[in-house]
Amino acid sequence: MTKSRRKINNWSSKVTRESHALELEEGVFTWSDPKLIAKSLKKSAERSEQRKSEPFRSAMSMLVFYINRAGRKLDPQQKKILEQSKHELRVLFNR
DSSP: OOHHHHHHHHHHHHHHHHOOSOOOOTTGGGOSOHHHHHHHHHHHHHHOSSOSSOHHHHHHHHHHHHHHHHGGGSOHHHHHHHHHHHHHHHHHTTO
């Protein structure tokens, strides 16, 4: 693997480790209840003072980022739960 290829692969893990936009609860993306995941993301987004966009957009972006970053390694059942969490977020934010 070339140096530039490694750099491309590492940016997402750096964002996950060092991003301060949202203070997420420990293991939130591994939970089995889509409603609890959505509530936690909403709470984190509303509390954050470092986010750059509105709370709904920040919460949804973080969820989509995680799903995309996990890619094929994400357990199909957990992916289904996370996809349901998107719907729950929309409900919580009246979207």
